[in-house]
Amino acid sequence: MSAILFFFMLQSDLxxxxxxxxxxxxxxxxxxxxxxxxxxxxxxxxxxxxxxxKFRSTQSxxxxxxxxxxxxxxxxxxxxxxxxxxxxxxxxxxxxxAHIQGYYQAVIDRDKEEGFxxxxxxxxxxxxKVTDALITHGREVYLQSGCxxxxxxxxxxxGPSSLTLKDDYDESILPANLNRGWEFxxxxxxxxxxxxxxxxxxxxxxxxxxxxxxxxxxxxxxSYVQSLSVGEEPTAxxxxxxxxxxxxxxxxxxxxxxxxxxAYFPLTGQMMWAPVNHQPGVRSVTVKAxxxxxxxxxxxxxxxxxxxxxxxxxxxxxxxxxxWGFETEEEDDFGDFFDEEPxxxxxxxxxxxxxxxxxxxxxxxxxxxxxxxSNPVNLWRWVQDGSLASQQAPxxxxxxxxxxxxxxxxxxxxxxxxxxxxNQISALSDGTPLKGxxxxxxxxxxxxxxxxxxxxxxxxxxxEVGKFLPIxxxxxxxxxxxxxxxxxxxxWFFLRLEQPVDRSVYVKTAGxxxxxxILLLWAIRAARDSSRQEPSEVVESAT
Amino acid sequence: xxxxxxxxxxxxxxxxxxxxxxxxxxxxNAPKMKPLKMDADPVCSAAYSGGEMARAETLVLGEGNTMxxxxxxxSKGLPDKKWPTPSEPAEMDQKGCMYSPHVVGVxxxxxxxxxxxxxxxxxxxxxxxxxxxxxxxxxxxxxxxxQKFSREELxxxxxxxxxxxxxSYIGVSSHPFFAVTGEDGKYTISGLDxxxxxxxxxxxxxxxxxxxxxxxxxxxxSLDFSFSMPSK
Numbered sequence: 001m002s003a004i005l006f007f008f009m010l011q012s013d014l015x016x017x018x019x020x021x022x023x024x025x026x027x028x029x030x031x032x033x034x035x036x037x038x039x040x041x042x043x044x045x046x047x048x049x050x051x052x053x054k055f056r057s058t059q060s061x062x063x064x065x066x067x068x069x070x071x072x073x074x075x076x077x078x079x080x081x082x083x084x085x086x087x088x089x090x091x092x093x094x095x096x097x098a099h100i101q102g103y104y105q106a107v108i109d110r111d112k113e114e115g116f117x118x119x120x121x122x123x124x125x126x127x128x129k130v131t132d133a134l135i136t137h138g139r140e141v142y143l144q145s146g147c148x149x150x151x152x153x154x155x156x157x158x159g160p161s162s163l164t165l166k167d168d169y170d171e172s173i174l175p176a177n178l179n180r181g182w183e184f185x186x187x188x189x190x191x192x193x194x195x196x197x198x199x200x201x202x203x204x205x206x207x208x209x210x211x212x213x214x215x216x217x218x219x220x221x222x223s224y225v226q227s228l229s230v231g232e233e234p235t236a237x238x239x240x241x242x243x244x245x246x247x248x249x250x251x252x253x254x255x256x257x258x259x260x261x262x263a264y265f266p267l268t269g270q271m272m273w274a275p276v277n278h279q280p281g282v283r284s285v286t287v288k289a290x291x292x293x294x295x296x297x298x299x300x301x302x303x304x305x306x307x308x309x310x311x312x313x314x315x316x317x318x319x320x321x322x323x324w325g326f327e328t329e330e331e332d333d334f335g336d337f338f339d340e341e342p343x344x345x346x347x348x349x350x351x352x353x354x355x356x357x358x359x360x361x362x363x364x365x366x367x368x369x370x371x372x373x374s375n376p377v378n379l380w381r382w383v384q385d386g387s388l389a390s391q392q393a394p395x396x397x398x399x400x401x402x403x404x405x406x407x408x409x410x411x412x413x414x415x416x417x418x419x420x421x422x423n424q425i426s427a428l429s430d431g432t433p434l435k436g437x438x439x440x441x442x443x444x445x446x447x448x449x450x451x452x453x454x455x456x457x458x459x460x461x462x463x464e465v466g467k468f469l470p471i472x473x474x475x476x477x478x479x480x481x482x483x484x485x486x487x488x489x490x491x492w493f494f495l496r497l498e499q500p501v502d503r504s505v506y507v508k509t510a511g512x513x514x515x516x517x518i519l520l521l522w523a524i525r526a527a528r529d530s531s532r533q534e535p536s537e538v539v540e541s542a543t
Numbered sequence: 544x545x546x547x548x549x550x551x552x553x554x555x556x557x558x559x560x561x562x563x564x565x566x567x568x569x570x571x572n573a574p575k576m577k578p579l580k581m582d583a584d585p586v587c588s589a590a591y592s593g594g595e596m597a598r599a600e601t602l603v604l605g606e607g608n609t610m611x612x613x614x615x616x617x618s619k620g621l622p623d624k625k626w627p628t629p630s631e632p633a634e635m636d637q638k639g640c641m642y643s644p645h646v647v648g649v650x651x652x653x654x655x656x657x658x659x660x661x662x663x664x665x666x667x668x669x670x671x672x673x674x675x676x677x678x679x680x681x682x683x684x685x686x687x688x689x690q691k692f693s694r695e696e697l698x699x700x701x702x703x704x705x706x707x708x709x710x711s712y713i714g715v716s717s718h719p720f721f722a723v724t725g726e727d728g729k730y731t732i733s734g735l736d737x738x739x740x741x742x743x744x745x746x747x748x749x750x751x752x753x754x755x756x757x758x759x760x761x762x763x764x765s766l767d768f769s770f771s772m773p774s775k
Contacts, residue, residue, distance in 0.1 A: 116675065146663060200678050326576060
């Protein structure tokens with residue numbers, strides 16, 4: 001029996017069995033992208049039958065090479081649900097790609113007939129040596145070619161068209177945040193970046209610029225884009241340490257901040273309680289801290305492509321497909337047909353810093369999702385209320401790019417809240433005022449907040465110098481309707497307020513050094529004395 | 544002499560073949576489209592400074608509720624033959640951050656010219672399914688792009704992702720017997736031999752309608768259509 005089965009296995013197509021085993025769950029048994037897991041996967045799995053592929057080395061409108069597909073199977077696509085299948089042997093990878101090609105055989109036949117198969121590889125040439133001048137030129141190309149319309153003035157995916165983008169499946173899709181190179185789907189090497197805007201990413205709004213921008217300029221553009229970030233995500237810091245200053249900075253522009261070390265903390269969507277957040281809108285924060293022994297100042301920064309005030313109409317949020325866009329509606333005639341959904345509304349952007357209540361012990365960290373009844377947390381929460389003042393674009397952006405510039409500034413107050421779990425949050429009436437300021441600049445928020453180390457409320461965190469104080473960060477992207485527990489949070493990390501250096505340490509150190517020197521000298525002398533005596537001892541014993 | 548030759552050719556075209564003409568009308572109240580918001584790109588809104596903003600072209604009605612942007616073509620009854628491809632390209636301009644015209648017909652293998660007259664980036668996302676789809680970035684450094692469609696496809700949606708209100712349609716026909724109505728709702732399909740034809744009209748939201756008509760040699764017949772808001 002098993003011999004027959006083995007024989008059958010050998011006969012059956014290696015590609016098909018591999019596909020059924022590893023691919024069909026998402027990409028569907030018919031290759032149409034309708035697998036059992038499809039509805040949980042975003043971006044959606046590729047529908048192979050259309051022959052539309054994002055990551056190709058071939059010209060716009062053409063099919064990928066076998067090697068392009070093999071690369072995707074082997075390496076996966078970072079930032080998506082497509083994992084690496086490097087554990088498969090090369091023969092299996094080749095076989096499964098051949099099998100996948102069968103799903104779009106009709107498209108291959110069409111292109112063969114029209115002379116476009118085998119597909120033509122997009123011309124790449126040789127990457128140039130990256131210089132500062134090339135990067136500067138690349139930035140000019142970036143702004144002049146309209147890249148900022150979607151990717152934003154500084155590349156943080158905050159361009160004026162960014163939030164309206166839809167892919168071929170009519171799902172919302174954000175442009176790449178060019179300051180997060182480790183999230184680039186197609187890779188962060190110079191050639192990867194060059195290839196992405198040369199071939200275009202089919203099925204997405206990312207067009208091919210092969211005919212529009214000369215190759216030299218495209219290399220400059222690639223250099224600029226690459227220069228904005230690194231290819232690997234920074235390692236999470238263990239703590240943010242606050243050095244001591246004589247006086248805390250008044251504002252976030254104070255040069256005192258320049259010397260403060262920056263900590264990097266990754267964030268993830270809250271997944272413990274429904275509604276869970278599968279698509280985290282904020283994926284990391286950077287934090288700096290300073291203290292003057294009576295108060296602490298924290299400076300937190302995070303990327304958010306949308307500046308969202310509660311109740312605003314979401315750009316691109318309305319379902320345009322079903323909306324005729326009539327100005328005058330004759331209810332009797334058209335009301336039923338419209339089925340018009342009200343335009344989606346956004347929620348407020350928010351940020352919160354979470355501490356254990358009271359005097360925290362480093363090894364006692366409350367439940368991460370806003371504590372619980374026995375271990376409550378203190379939240380310092382800022383809610384975007386629309387009070388920040390819009391800033392005018394500076395002269396450098398005025399010439400033709402003012403619409404790409406989004407800047408808001410202002411002083412804000414944060415509420416001090418006691419949370420005993422995600423549904424039991426109360427603002428503390430006896431809470432200490434939390435003074436802060438916010439600066440939103442081209443897709444990035446900066447929030448500075450100061451508070452006295454100790455307060456009168458036992459529900460609030462008491463910050464002791466020299467201790468490891470558990471700290472956790474929450475961020476909500478209002479445009480994605482993130483709110484309440486459906487936000488993004490970090491793990492527990494530590495805030496450490498550095499201790500003042502004890503002046504007696506200098507005296508003690510000097511004294512110890514002096515003593516050591518004396519001892520050393522004595523030891524050397526003793527050693528010398530004994531070595532001088534040695535020969536006579538030897539002679540004595542010999543006689 | 545030349546004039547005679549011209550007249551002969553002219554007459555041969557106009558009189559030696561049949562013709563179908565007609566008007567497409569909207570039956571019901573005439574709603575007006577909302578003005579488009581183009582603030583996101585100042586180049587777009589500047590194109591309308593001082594005047595009225597452009598409106599979506601989903602429903603464009605003329606005097607007497609005549610319908611523009613209706614793609615009309617012979618869908619049945621033509622002999623099975625290959626028709627010559629016009630040497631002049633069909634054209635679609637991007638002007639004032641609108642496609643002009645909103646609906647264009649082109650023959651298989653005829654040149655198709657995309658033009659960008661705006662001083663801003665457009666991308667021409669041609670969502671073909673029968674033909675090879677493509678997505679062409681057209682920054683200001685690229686004013687024109689010549690393309691071709693090698694298969695019949697009715698209709699291809701064209702979108703600009705940078706300016707999400709921009710949408711248009713291309714009808715790729717295997718024969719030259721098609722037309723797109725203007726604001727007067729009128730269409731003319733000429734050069735037809737005697738026979739029975741099915742005429743199909745297409746609207747982007749209301750779908751297609753067909754009617755049959757029989758014309759004699761050199762006969763001209765009129766065939767009107769009307770669309771209305773379907774009851775749900």
